[in-house]
Amino acid sequence: MxxxxxxxxxxxxxxxxxxxxxxxxxxxxxxxxxxxxxxxxxxxxxxxxxxxxxxxxxxxxxxxxxxxxxxxxxxxxxxxxxxxxxxxxxxxxxxxxxxxxxxxxxxxxxxxxxxxxxxxxxxxxxxxxxxxxxxxxxxxxxxxxxxxxxxxxxxxxxxxxxxxxxxxxxxxxxxxxxxxxxxxxxxxxxxxxxxxxxxxxxxxxxxxxxxxxxxxxxxxxxxxxxxxxxxxxxxxxxxxxxxxxxxxxxxxxxxxxxxxxxxxxxxxxxxxxxxxxxxxxxRDILHKWVYPLSIESGLYSRDKYTLTGNLNFVENSAMLSRSCVLTENTLIGAKTQVQDNTTVTKSIIGKKCTIGNNVIINGSHIMNNVIIKDNCRISNSFIDDNCVISEGSNLHAGTIIAENVKVESGSDLKGRIECSIDNDKKLQKSESSGTEWEESSGSSDEEFIGFDKVWSDSESCYSSISSADSSLPDSPVPDDTKMFLQEVIDSLARGYDEKLKCDYLILEINSSRYAYNIQLNEVNFFVVRALLSMPVLSEAKNVLTTVKDILKYFRPVLANYIKSKSSIMDCLRAVEDTCLNCEWLDGKSGQILHLLYEADVVDEDSLVDWYAELKENANPFVKQPSLVKFFEWLQEASEESDDSE
Amino acid sequence: MHKILEFQVVVLAAGKGSRMPDVGGSVSKCLLPVGPYPVLWYPLKLTNNLIFSDVMIVVLDEDKSNILNALEKCPLKIKYELIVIPSEEDWGTANSLKHVSARINTDLLVISGDLITNINLNDVLNLHRKHDACVTTLFFNNGPEEWIELPGPKTKSKPDRDLVCIDKETERLVFLASASDFEENVTIPRLLVKKYDALSIYSRLLDAHVYVMKHWILDYIVDSEKFTSIKGEVVPYIVKKQLTKPNNLVEKKGTSEKNAEINKGIFDYAIETGYERKIREISAYNDHKHGNKGVYFNDTLRCYAHIPSKNTFAIRVNTLSSFYLSNNKVLSKWQDLTGSSLFERFHPNSEVKTKQIDDNCTVGEKTIINEKTSVKNSFMGSNCNIENKVRLTNGILMNNVTIKESCVLQDCVVYTGATVGTNCSMQYCLIGPHHLVPESTKSNHQLHAETTDNMITLG
Incomplete structure (x- = not known):
């Protein structure tokens, strides 16, 4: 054929x-x-x-x-x-x-x-x-x-x-x-x-x-x-x-x-x-910019849509109530019902959906088999297959509803991702970073329709997630730095296992630094962070002795990077970051600082300054008991030494 | 009859030829011979094509009489007026403009006195008129300068190159700098690349030093006192200022008159008096295709650059190589350059006794070429004397040159008043003004001149 x-x-x-x-x-x-x-x-x-x-x-x-x-x-x-x-x-x-x-x-x-x-x-x-x-x-x-x-x-x-x-x-x-x-x-x-x-x-x-x-x-x-x-x-x-x-x-x-x-x-x-x-x-597809690709692409038989003016496309088997209004730029899929007094503007509604009475839909994308009950307001949102939006709900400002979710009646969702776990219709509300949608003001170009914020600020297609399995979940570092960190960890871990000379390790770190174009202060930060995130630590029985060992072994590396006051601050910030992110250091921040202090990596003045800064910013980290304890000790120690003078 | 002038023309011919080799003595750049006429004649001839024919020529004090004499002998229809600036002080081009500013009351066309080209200047003026530009410039994109073997000692000077950024779609000139301003990296405002779709950065353009300017720019130059060079300072400054939005005028009203006078910025000069802005707003014309900004992105300052097609002939006689090259080419391009053919290659008052002289030669007034000489591809000024049995190939002889018997000169430039002794054989040599080359000198790629340091005589 x-x-x-x-x-x-x-x-x-x-x-x-x-x-x-x-x-x-x-x-x-x-x-x-x-x-x-x-x-x-x-x-x-x-x-x-x-x-x-x-x-x-x-x-x-x-x-x-x-x-x-x-x-x-x-x-x-x-x-x-x-x-x-x-x-x-x-x-x-x-x-x-x-x-x-x-x-x-x-x-x-x-x-x-x-x-x-x-x-x-x-x-x-x-x-x-x-x-x-x-x-x-x-x-x-x-x-x-x-x-x-x-x-x-x-x-x-x-x-x-x-x-x-x-x-x-x-x-x-x-x-x-x-x-x-x-x-x-x-x-x-x-x-x-x-x-x-x-x-x-x-x-x-x-x-x-x-x-x-x-x-x-x-x-x-x-x-x-x-x-x-x-x-x-x-x-x-x-x-x-x-x-x-x-x-x-x-x-x-x-x-x-x-x-x-x-x-x-x-x-x-x-x-x-x-x-x-x-x-x-x-929108471009609806407006036929991509001709000959169109809303009929992939259909086995063509001409199923009727264009009803103002760029409203209605599938022939869709059922529209007489009193519903399609304002402009809408697409209504096959076997979808739109009931009385409902207004649809600049939205796409998939197949076999049921839209109730008095619903207002604006700038949204609704997939297939979705049921939207009466009196809902949906603007600038995305609703995936098989969802049920109960009466009187209000979804706006970039809400995303994943498959099979049932939204309770009267809920007011704004800029959130809703998804269900295991079909048991339990709602998981996630407010993670990506959902900061913008509301409709501020954009100077044409009328705001829909999601005006990128999903994740960092990456588009073809991007790598190779570092996602690194030991640092949920850390908001961008990719290059993430990869840099991973490389530093690898270098240090290998150096520690094989007892390599620290000079070589410094060379290795520096070359990674240039490869990923990392600023010096970031290097300071990441080296300390890498030291405290070494894989040995997660397995160690006594974390603190291992940390002590590591600090002792890598003293030359630290001496190379942590010299000035600003680098000490970088170091302290790294400690803070690591203690928050790595479970094996949970609650041990005070002890870690003590070890660093004893190893002469950080000095007292910087510690006090840093602590003051933390307090000023009302950082929750400040309240960790071990940290409080350490600073109490530091305070006493300094007073003692003052006395003795 | 009273004429309304649209443009007044200023030809800047007070250059000292700093890029030319030092041959001792003073040689005015604008009087270097190119073919039968001095360099300065060519830009003046260029303005012949324009409807406005009053030209001011800025010249150095010391050159004035020489230039007047030289121009008298040239065929020119235009009226010109020489304006002198002091020779001793090192005035820049912007200083020269300031000097003539009192006489200028219209927009301005500035032409460099060393430009030889066959372009129609109306193309540049039309671009200026079309967009109501504040500065319009002219660049040539003729590829790298041809390499030819030059007379004189070999040098390895690298000319400084301009970096010119032009949006091809709109012909806006958006960035102008010299390559020597940068060390490793060239930095360009990112905004520029966002704003213009078809931005090209050129590094091998020939700047014609032709500027069409609004009259207010002259006022600005006069008042601000910080500029000395048009090309090096004024134009780059204005090009850069295109990106700046004018300050809100309302704010300024609060300050006292005196303060406002001192703080007058470029935007206080660039004020449109008529209905230009309103016309632009009403018009459906837009200069760029994409985006939703108004015409010209609502910029007050607009600089444009015209790049003629590649086969345009253009040369600026400001280096030895371009001087030599222009002589090499000028006869073959004569029709193009002047729009007429060259009838009198030999001046009627000259005496050419030899028959061995080919069609690519010109002979100046009162020059005598004796018998049994052979002359090829050479240009001879006035009052030269070429004695018997001389062989002259690819040479340039300025005025009052004497070549004694039996000399062989190939690819040489002989400056005014020099004498070459009997039986010399010279190739690729420069002979400085009023220098006497001793008998039987043989040399190759040398400079024979009374330079300031010492007298070089070479055997």
């Missing part, structure tokens, strides 16, 4: 089915990212259709979890002869061991499934670009420069666009004539950095350097056959950004270079990386 295609010229694409982050947790905890519905259609359907439309002949879906579910989904579509299945072969690879994008690439290298140039996309990329012609363009670049490894695909937008302003923005400097990437830098969202600095040589050696900061990373790249082996050769490449930086820094050694291309203005591309971009992409 399939047309016999020229096997040589078939366009291969690799789709990584995970984003390796928790930006959409808890929704993606139990189901694959590909099943997240965007404007009523699972992501995977958009991605497969866009690949097929873009001329891809063979897609390799790489799943790191829930592979079976994806396999079933794809099988179902193939059985039903979805459009894409006619022109595109699908291979599904599964591996539970892959933790990062880098692992995936190494696995692919080992599997040797890729025959040549290929498209690398993420499951979160929504686009209508023509992959085949872009890949052809990439091949042309390769002819000019044999070392071409990757062409990155970007879309240019204005700086104020939510796709840019709410994600980690990319700064790119490239040679204007060749389009070769020279500098690639990511900024945190809303970063306050004012200055961009470029190496002077680079500017002088290229007669025209193009500077871009208004780019949307589409999470799509065109790769040469050298890319998977490059990942295999460099075990430290965990993410695509690692890869880019590695190539740019070691261009000579790796003999590879990167290029970029901008999409034409009539082509759409965006990556769904957080709630804000999710919201934006949903």
């Amino acid at each position: 399939k047309m016999e295609m020229d096997k040589e010229n078939i366009v291969q694409a690799v789709v990584i089915m995970d984003t390796f982050n928790s930006n959409f947790s808890p929704l993606t905890d139990n189901k694959p990212m590909g099943f997240l519905e965007v404007a009523g259609v699972p992501l995977i359907d958009y991605v497969l259709e866009s690949l097929a439309l873009g001329g891809v002949g063979e897609a390799i879906l790489f799943c790191c979890q829930n592979g079976q579910k994806i396999k079933e989904h794809v099988q179902k579509h193939q059985d039903n002869k979805s459009l894409w299945s006619l022109t595109m072969d699908i291979q599904i690879l599964m591996s539970d061991t892959c933790q990062t994008m880098g692992d995936v690439m190494r696995e692919l290298d080992a599997a040797a499934l890729l025959k040549g140039y290929f498209v690398l996309a993420g499951i979160n990329s929504i686009t209508n670009m023509n992959f085949a012609s872009l890949l052809e363009q990439h091949k042309q670049t390769c002819k000019k420069d044999k070392g071409t490894a990757m062409t990155l695909v970007y879309k240019k937008l204005s700086w104020e666009h939510p796709l840019i302003s709410s994600d980690r923005s990319t700064f790119l400097a490239a040679n204007e004539n060749t389009k070769k990437v020279l500098v690639h830098k990511r900024y945190r969202p809303k970063s306050k950095e004012k200055i961009i600095s470029l190496p002077l040589d680079l500017v002088l050696n290229n007669s025209e350097v193009k500077l871009h900061h208004n780019l949307v990373d589409t999470n799509i790249a065109l790769c040469s056959p050298t890319v998977p082996p490059l990942f295999s050769d460099n075990f430290d490449f965990q993410t695509r950004d690692d890869f880019i930086h590695g190539i740019l820094i070691n261009e000579e050694i790796l003999a590879s270079s990167l290029y970029y291309t901008l999409l034409k203005s009539n082509q759409y591309a965006a990556a769904i990386t957080n709630w804000k971009t999710y919201q934006t992409v949903c």
Whole structure:
């Protein structure tokens, strides 16, 4: 049935089915990212259709979890002869061991499934670009420069666009004539950095350097056959950004270079990386920017929606009461009922939902089989499958309700994540960091619709969670520093086990420091923290004697870093941090300080200053009994010594 | 008839040629010969194409009479007026502008006196008019300067390079600095890269030193007294100030008149008197595609840069290499540069007795070229005397030069009043003004001149 295609010229694409982050947790905890519905259609359907439309002949879906579910989904579509299945072969690879994008690439290298140039996309990329012609363009670049490894695909937008302003923005400097990437830098969202600095040589050696900061990373790249082996050769490449930086820094050694291309203005591309971009992409799909991808993507038969003006889409089998109002930009899915006097504005409601009387829904996303009872107010919220929102509830300011949750009647939820445990409908209320949604003021651009805060400030797609299993749960350190800390711990633990010279360890720490670009005061902080978080401690029977041992052994290391008054303060802060975070030190802060004091690492003045500071900030840490005891002792000791003078 | 002037033109020709090699004695840069005419003639010729034809030329005191003499002999339709500045004091270009400021009551077009190009200046003026800019500049993107073997001792001077940041979409000039201002890293405000979509940072542009300025900028230069150079200080300052938003005027009203006078910033000068702002607000025009900011991002100060297409001919005669190169090229580009062909390659009052002289030569007034000489690709000024049996290839002879019998000169520059003795053989040499090269000198890549340090004579 399939047309016999020229096997040589078939366009291969690799789709990584995970984003390796928790930006959409808890929704993606139990189901694959590909099943997240965007404007009523699972992501995977958009991605497969866009690949097929873009001329891809063979897609390799790489799943790191829930592979079976994806396999079933794809099988179902193939059985039903979805459009894409006619022109595109699908291979599904599964591996539970892959933790990062880098692992995936190494696995692919080992599997040797890729025959040549290929498209690398993420499951979160929504686009209508023509992959085949872009890949052809990439091949042309390769002819000019044999070392071409990757062409990155970007879309240019204005700086104020939510796709840019709410994600980690990319700064790119490239040679204007060749389009070769020279500098690639990511900024945190809303970063306050004012200055961009470029190496002077680079500017002088290229007669025209193009500077871009208004780019949307589409999470799509065109790769040469050298890319998977490059990942295999460099075990430290965990993410695509690692890869880019590695190539740019070691261009000579790796003999590879990167290029970029901008999409034409009539082509759409965006990556769904957080709630804000999710919201934006949903709207863009409703507004047909992504044509031919649309709310009917992946449907087996088309034309099921009726457009009723003001961009309200209603599925033919939906039942709307006569008195309900759809204001604008709404989507009502199949078999959904909307009852009397309900108003829906700028919202997407999935299939088989029941919306009661007098409900007001504004700027929200409601998935399938949700029951919303009478008199609810729902604005700027997300409600996942099978939830029940009881009468008179008020959800607003970025509330996220996970699957199977029943919200009690009359509840007022604001900026929270609600999720159930084990289907027993017990509510777990989490108020963790990610939920600080903004309310609707302040945004100067158009009317505020929906989630105006990124889910987790730090990471977008392809980011690494490799350090998540380190011994420091819930610590709010950003990734680089986290990895740095882990490396310091590893170095010290090895040094302690093998009785290495402290000089070597200092060298090792310093080189890690430069690798992760860590400030000196942070180094002081992390070295002390690492010393107190060494794995031996968690197993030790008598923690304090082990700490004493460790301090004694690493005295030269400490002497190297903890010299000045400010470094002593860093050290003390590290003690505070570690004692709060590590259970084996729980309640032993006073003793630890005593040991440090006896080892002459910290002096009395600094201790007193630090203690005063803690008190001033009303830090709960101050009240730890052992700490209080220690300072009492210190006070007495100093008075005694004063007396004796 | 009273004419309403839109622009007044100032040609700055008081440069001392500090980038030229020291050949002893004074050589005015603007009088260096390029083809049959002095350098200064070319920028003046350029203004011929413009509708306004009153030109002020700022020159050094000591050069005035020489320049007047030289320009008299050149074909020029425009009216020009020489304005002298003292030779002894080291005045910068901004100082020169201050000096002429009293005579200027319109917007201003400043042209460097050493620019040779075939560009139509109206392109620059139109860009200025189109965006109601405060400063518009001109840069050439002609790739690196061609390498040719130069006369004189070999040097390894590296010219300082400008770093120019231009938004290609809007032609806004957003960043201007010299490469020597930075050591390892170039720092650029991040805001710039956010604001403009198509920002390019160039490092190999040739700054034409052509500036179109609003009249208020001149007032600002005069009042602020902190500027000496237009290129080095005034323009970078204004370019930088584009990012600043003007202070709220209401706040200032509280302070006394005196204080306001002292604290007058650039925005107090950049006041639009007419309906410009209102027109901009009403107009549907916007200069950038993305984003929701108003036209020009509502900036008061706007600097623009025009970059003509790559095949434009442009050279600034301020170094030995560009001087030499311009002579090399000028005849082949003559039609382009002047819009007419060169009829009189040999001045009617000259005596050319040899037949071995090719089409790529020009001969000045009262110059005598004797029999049995062979001349190729060479330019001879006025009152030169070339004796018998001389072979001259790729040479530049200024005025009053004497080349004695049987000399062989290849790729040499001979300055005013110099004499080359009999039977010399010289290649790639510079012969300084009024210098006498002794008989039978043989040399290669040398400077023969009475320099300030000592007299160099080489055999």
